[in-house]
Amino acid sequence: MPESTLILRADSPDAPEIKTVAEILKKGGTAAIPTETVYGLAANALSAEAAAKIFAAKGRPADNPLIVHIADLSQLADIVSEIPESAKKLAENFWPGPLTMILPKQPHIPEIVTAGLNTVAVRMPSHPIARALIAQAAIPLAAPSANRSGRPSPTSWRHCVEDLDGRVDAILCADDCDIGLESTVITLATAVPKVLRPGGITVEQLRSVLGEVEVDSAVLKELAPGAVAASPGMKYKHYAPRASVIIVDADADSYIDFVNTRTEAGAFALCFEEDVPRIQLPCVTCGTADDEATYAHALFTALRELDEKGAAVAYARKPSASGVGLAVYNRLLRAAGFHVIKP
Ligand code: TXA
Ligand code: MG
Numbered sequence: 001m002p003e004s005t006l007i008l009r010a011d012s013p014d015a016p017e018i019k020t021v022a023e024i025l026k027k028g029g030t031a032a033i034p035t036e037t038v039y040g041l042a043a044n045a046l047s048a049e050a051a052a053k054i055f056a057a058k059g060r061p062a063d064n065p066l067i068v069h070i071a072d073l074s075q076l077a078d079i080v081s082e083i084p085e086s087a088k089k090l091a092e093n094f095w096p097g098p099l100t101m102i103l104p105k106q107p108h109i110p111e112i113v114t115a116g117l118n119t120v121a122v123r124m125p126s127h128p129i130a131r132a133l134i135a136q137a138a139i140p141l142a143a144p145s146a147n148r149s150g151r152p153s154p155t156s157w158r159h160c161v162e163d164l165d166g167r168v169d170a171i172l173c174a175d176d177c178d179i180g181l182e183s184t185v186i187t188l189a190t191a192v193p194k195v196l197r198p199g200g201i202t203v204e205q206l207r208s209v210l211g212e213v214e215v216d217s218a219v220l221k222e223l224a225p226g227a228v229a230a231s232p233g234m235k236y237k238h239y240a241p242r243a244s245v246i247i248v249d250a251d252a253d254s255y256i257d258f259v260n261t262r263t264e265a266g267a268f269a270l271c272f273e274e275d276v277p278r279i280q281l282p283c284v285t286c287g288t289a290d291d292e293a294t295y296a297h298a299l300f301t302a303l304r305e306l307d308e309k310g311a312a313v314a315y316a317r318k319p320s321a322s323g324v325g326l327a328v329y330n331r332l333l334r335a336a337g338f339h340v341i342k343p
Helices: 016-026 048-058 073-078 085-094 128-137 157-164 203-210 252-259 273-278 292-308 325-335
Strands: 006-009 031-033 040-044 067-069 099-104 119-123 170-173 184-187 194-197 244-248 267-271 283-285 313-317
Touching: 006 016, 016 031, 016 040, 016 128, 016 170, 031 128, 031 157, 040 048, 040 067, 040 128, 085 099, 085 203, 157 170, 157 292, 244 252, 244 325, 252 267, 252 273, 252 313, 267 273, 267 292, 273 283, 283 292, 292 325
Parallel strands: 006 170, 031 170, 067 119, 099 184, 244 313, 267 283, 267 313
Antiparallel strands: 031 040, 099 119, 184 194
């Protein structure tokens, strides 16, 4: 672990603080950095020693591979050994942006980055500060979400400080993340492209470009004990606050009637803003019912807020599982350990 953490703020892609952090990363250090999805914990993706520091800082299991971030398409050929037509089409349509592609790896990508797999995950983020940083460091950056393993992903620099102060060389602070959920992960290493993790780029958008796209069964279902996960990250109870989360599968009225019958100590409602006036429990809100993107944007902050307020149990409104709602539901299911009830 480093002796101390340098905490800096960058307000634009020209900010001099970006250079400082780029130098730290070039020398093999670690830094939490903003992206449009969630904050990432970055290190040189071409150095096994630098990547090892990410696993140590997060307490991340060694069998969970990292995403490699690039700023320019010209960096891709040095990371993956094959760029199929499907990857070119996806890059044209969705990069830079919240899409991660799994492709066969180049032999020189360290094993620790890919957790020993023969594929590598690559993403080109759209956040102007992330792009400036990768360009100035002039190396691809391995970066998982910048949370301690098992905690909700960080969507504000404050979450990075909470989880990683004293464990990384630098934290580069910027505004809250626009999207608020991690990128969509799609593998192109299977005969039919398959979504391993839903995110900001929806399955519908991917199908409009590629035609047939499968969705891995682990997206909405708990893996059977001992089953091998296509995406190792999906097997962990992720994104979890300390409170137990219970998803309530009901329309607005039945949800509100149900939570108003709950009397146990420390019970909270994780509800939409418009539900608050009708709910007797203390509430933490997650956007509005008519816009899944607002639920996505608010979810991880809301999960942390439940802990700050000392919630013992939180009853969450089930999001609609279409569009970005699929990603919200996927994260919420993991936060809830797949506990869904129908009142
Ligand atoms: O939006 C994001 O993707 C953020 C920002 C920082 O870019 N990063 C992120 O990384 O969410 P992480 O490590 O929290 O999630 C990476 C996911 C994990 O579920 C991991 O198992 C999967 O991608 N993954 C990485 N490499 C893989 C590979 N070669 N095959 C299958 N899954 C892979
Ligand atoms: Mg993560």
